[in-house]
Amino acid sequence: MSGEPNTRLNDLFGLAGWSKGELARMVNRQAAAMGHLQLATDTSRVRRWIDMGESPRDPVPEVLAALFTERLGRVVTIEDLGFGRRGRVGKRRDAGTEKNPDGLPWAPERTAAVLTEFTGMDLMLNRRGLVGAGAALAAGSALTGAMYEWLHTVPAPAAGVPRLNDAMYADRAGFDRYEAAPIGAEEIEALERSVEVFRAWDASHGGGLQRKAVVGQLNEVGGMLAYRHPDHLQRRLWGVAANLAVLAGWMSHDVGLEPTAQKYFVIAAHAAREGGDRPRAGEALSRAARQMVHLGRPDDALDLMKLAKSGSGDETLPRTRAMLHTIEAWAQASMGRGQAMRRTLGEAEELFVSDKGDVPPPSWMQMFDEADMHGMQALAYRTLAEHDPAAATTAQRHAKLALHLRESGHQRSKIFDYISLASACFIADDPEQADRYARLALGSMGETSSHRTWDRLREMYRLTGQFAGSAKIQDLRQEIEMVLPRSIFKKSRGGQLRDRTAPA
Numbered sequence: 001m002s003g004e005p006n007t008r009l010n011d012l013f014g015l016a017g018w019s020k021g022e023l024a025r026m027v028n029r030q031a032a033a034m035g036h037l038q039l040a041t042d043t044s045r046v047r048r049w050i051d052m053g054e055s056p057r058d059p060v061p062e063v064l065a066a067l068f069t070e071r072l073g074r075v076v077t078i079e080d081l082g083f084g085r086r087g088r089v090g091k092r093r094d095a096g097t098e099k100n101p102d103g104l105p106w107a108p109e110r111t112a113a114v115l116t117e118f119t120g121m122d123l124m125l126n127r128r129g130l131v132g133a134g135a136a137l138a139a140g141s142a143l144t145g146a147m148y149e150w151l152h153t154v155p156a157p158a159a160g161v162p163r164l165n166d167a168m169y170a171d172r173a174g175f176d177r178y179e180a181a182p183i184g185a186e187e188i189e190a191l192e193r194s195v196e197v198f199r200a201w202d203a204s205h206g207g208g209l210q211r212k213a214v215v216g217q218l219n220e221v222g223g224m225l226a227y228r229h230p231d232h233l234q235r236r237l238w239g240v241a242a243n244l245a246v247l248a249g250w251m252s253h254d255v256g257l258e259p260t261a262q263k264y265f266v267i268a269a270h271a272a273r274e275g276g277d278r279p280r281a282g283e284a285l286s287r288a289a290r291q292m293v294h295l296g297r298p299d300d301a302l303d304l305m306k307l308a309k310s311g312s313g314d315e316t317l318p319r320t321r322a323m324l325h326t327i328e329a330w331a332q333a334s335m336g337r338g339q340a341m342r343r344t345l346g347e348a349e350e351l352f353v354s355d356k357g358d359v360p361p362p363s364w365m366q367m368f369d370e371a372d373m374h375g376m377q378a379l380a381y382r383t384l385a386e387h388d389p390a391a392a393t394t395a396q397r398h399a400k401l402a403l404h405l406r407e408s409g410h411q412r413s414k415i416f417d418y419i420s421l422a423s424a425c426f427i428a429d430d431p432e433q434a435d436r437y438a439r440l441a442l443g444s445m446g447e448t449s450s451h452r453t454w455d456r457l458r459e460m461y462r463l464t465g466q467f468a469g470s471a472k473i474q475d476l477r478q479e480i481e482m483v484l485p486r487s488i489f490k491k492s493r494g495g496q497l498r499d500r501t502a503p504a
Contacts, residue, residue: 004053008082009064013050016071020046023067030063055083065121075121075260077114105150111270115241116222118263119248122215137259140292140300143266143285144307151281151311155274182227188236191221195243196363202251203367204409206450211251218244238275242268243364246284253291256451262288279320280364282312286327293327294452298334305331319361322351323368326376333380336387341380348373371405374398375413378420385427395424412453415444419456426463434463435476442479454484 013023024041031039036059048054056064061078068076106114194217201210221241229237249264265288272280285308292301305328312320325348332341352373381395399421406414418441425434438460445453461480467473 005051006049006053006082008080010050012068012072012076012081016068018071020050026067027060027063030067031059034059034063053082062117065117066124069121069124075118075125075263077118077121079114105147106270111267111274112222112225115225115245115267115271116219118267119215119219119222122248122260123212123219137262137295137297140289140297140303143288144303147269148307148311151269151273151278151307155276182229183224183233183237185233185236188233188240191217191240192236192243192363195240195247198244198247199363199367200409202247202254203413204411206251206254206412206453211248211255214244214248214251218248235275235277238271239277239280242272242275242277242280242284245271246287246364249284250287253287253294254450254452258291258295261291265291277362278311278313279316280362282308282316282324283320283364285311286324289327289331293331293334294455296334298331301331301334302328317359317361317365318351318355319368320365322348322355322373323365323376325351326373326380329380330376330383333384333387336384338384338388338391341384345377345380348377367410369405371402371407371410372413374402374405375417375420378402378417378424382420382424382427385424389427392424392428396421396428399424411444412450415441415450415453416456418444419453419460423460423463426460426467431464431467431470431473434467435472438464438476439479442483445483458484 016023018026021043024043024046027041027046028039031037031041039060041056041060045054045056049056055061061081061083064081064083065076065078068081198210198214198217218241221237221244224237225241228234245264245268249261249268252258252261252264265284268284268287269281272278272284285304289301289304289308292298292304305324309321309324309328312324325344329341329344329348332344352370375398378395378398381391381398385392385395399417402417403414403421406417418437422434422437422441425431425437441453441457441460445457457480461477461484464473464477464480468477
């Protein structure tokens with residue numbers, strides 16, 4: 001017992017709207033349903049949890065997490081409630097504080113536990129049709145400060161876990177897991193192929209339709225990670241977890257579940273680092289940075305990109321480093337730093353062309369090709385054009401090159417290219433061409449389920465205002481209004497972010 005109030009639990013308790021007596025009774029009922037018939041929580045016990053910082057014994061933290069998840073309609077973990085987990089190695093001194101509420105970074109056993117718990121809660125929300133009810137997005141500086149030293153070191157073996165040569169004799173590496181069995185190379189190969197299928201679907205159709213399937217697969221992998229496999233299999237399994245977590249995060253971001261997405265990106269970075277793949281960990285953090293730029297927080301994005309670039313390690317391929325530079329450039333453009341943006345994009349181009357292709361790119365980088373390079377440049381220049389309209393011409397050139405190079409199966413990226421191109425044309429005072437490309441974007445939107453496309457379309461809609469006197473543009477505005485949900489028009493930048501709320 002700390003003697004200090006548990007502010008995290010108190011805040012969630014206030015949002016839930018329960019009385020202390022109601023919460024005590026629900027804890028007892030939920031625990032009994034889980035087989036813990038002896039549990040007898042009362043009002044005074046709940047008061048000590050909230051007002052005096054008392055940490056309840058197991059299984060109460062898990063029960064509370066389930067109750068708050070259902071009540072608030074978003075994933076609430078044990079850490080979110082202000083409780084730590086017992087028996088963890090390498091716990092940071094500032095873990096659980098306001099500066100580092102999630103206790104980052106996590107030990108390997110804790111990463112698997114958080115992964116399993118978080119995906120399980122996420123699936124519960126999917127099953128019950130609940131939507132987000134509010135959660136803060138951590139600042140980039142907070143994540144960077146907590147994870148910098150950890151990401152720059154080599155993972156240490158899990159404490160007290162024997163290294164065996166046969167998966168048949170693999171030991172449990174954690175507790176409170178369902179009875180998943182150790183697996184071999186064939187099963188991991190099947191999981192790796194499933195990642196490719198999910199990745200292709202996301203690129204073609206957006207994250208909305210397959211997010212639940214990806215989260216479910218990741219939950220299964222979390223159960224597998226509860227066992228200690230031979231090193232070469234364990235590393236591959238961590239790699240599968242990292243790839244699935246990135247996909248779950250990207251799909252969550254794509255449908256507007258922003259704090260959920262950020263949590264998956266952090267899980268992915270942990271999983272990749274435990275698997276010894278620092279470039280993958282850096283790429284996962286770069287996704288969180290892209291999310292921050294999209295949400296109007298480029299300063300946080302730059303903090304995350306510093307960690308992503310420095311933590312990726314010397315083995316990072318030039319093309320991967322080029323991709324990281326384009327995200328940094330987008331953040332700089334969002335802040336109106338044209339000179340810095342151009343310099344960063346120049347470095348990205350040099351890195352991209354210097355990649356000789358003699359080393360096969362990892363599977364997670366195969367989507368970043370020349371078309372994506374031009375697409376990101378178009379987005380950066382289109383963003384800068386809000387501050388410097390002269391940049392709109394360059395944005396158009398890169399967007400056209402990206403569209404010319406796009407292969408089939410990248411429908412969402414094509415939509416973004418059309419929107420970047422149309423927006424640049426509006427800024428360049430060319431409504432005739434802007435109308436043409438905007439209608440091409442609208443004509444393709446029915447094939448995807450992506451809230452990010454709505455956010456980008458809303459930004460383009462704003463640019464049509466100065467041409468509303470034109471009959472053709474007025475007709476375009478009406479078509480956009482029919483496509484976009486009304487809530488999209490009401491979004492604002494920054495502040496306390498909510499799931500299913502993604503300011504552009």
